[in-house]
């Protein structure tokens with residue numbers, strides 16, 4: 001455990017008496033690509049909503065020494081918690097650079113776009129390089145590929161210097177190549193920041209997760225390395241019952257170690 005860790009303890013969220021998250025605990029640290037998985041309605045997004053202040057919750061979610069629960073959304077953002085949503089939320093009519101300017105809290109009049117390259121701040125330059133969007137500076141976000149839009153959202157979080165990136169189904173709808181590029185991007189980002197991924201895609205999880213928490217009906221069903229959760233009969237049962245044979249096959253496939261990740265780290 002470090003001062004930079006995200007530690008969620010006994011998280012509870014109710015919607016009009018319905019318990020969406022009923023006592024969930026997990027932690028995440030810089031240096032790992034942390035996954036939250038589980039069938040539809042398991043409570044994954046609600047956990048992220050609670051940590052980011054969008055859903056009222058009890059329990060605790062601490063970033064280092066700081067308690068996040070009970071703070072308003074904008075203060076949680078200021079503490080360095082960034083998130084993406086299942087649907088990319090970039091400004092389609094604005095260019096990649098303008099989107100990043102907005103993320104950086106900077107206003108760039110459109111005339112200066114002609115000289116855009118000259119005026120690019122270092123943080124934006126770095127985020128563009130990191131996410132592979134350097135060649136798309138003047139491209140309207142609306143015509144980016146689906147994968148590039150997700151990367152732009154991640155770049156926006158990097159520009160804001162988010163310490164924690166909470167990513168809700170970042171590879172949904174992506175091609176295989178885009179998934180691989182995204183996984184590698186997350187590994188690079190995770191070297192210095194906390195990356196927590198909510199995902200349905202089991203193959204992606206298997207390739208890139210260092211540790212996994214499996215949620216089911218608002219509770220933690222299993223937690224550990226990819227190998228641990230795949231071997232857990234309770235996980236196999238839940239996926240057999242809800243997601244069909246394809247997912248079960250993906251869950252039971254032997255994980256391939258990925259260079260540069262901290263496979264095997266325990267709670």
Ligand SMILES: Nc1ncnc2c1ncn2[C@@H]1O[C@H](COP(=O)(O)OP(=O)(O)OP(=O)(O)O)[C@@H](O)[C@H]1O
Nearest residue numbers: 015018020038039040041042043044045046047200
């Ligand atoms: N604002 C809300 N009001 C009422 N119920 C909600 C609300 N948000 C989520 N729920 C319910 O809480 C449960 C958990 O939902 P959540 O979206 O967190 O699940 P999930 O694991 O992210 O699912 P999915 O993979 O389908 O996105 C579901 O039963 C959902 O219908």
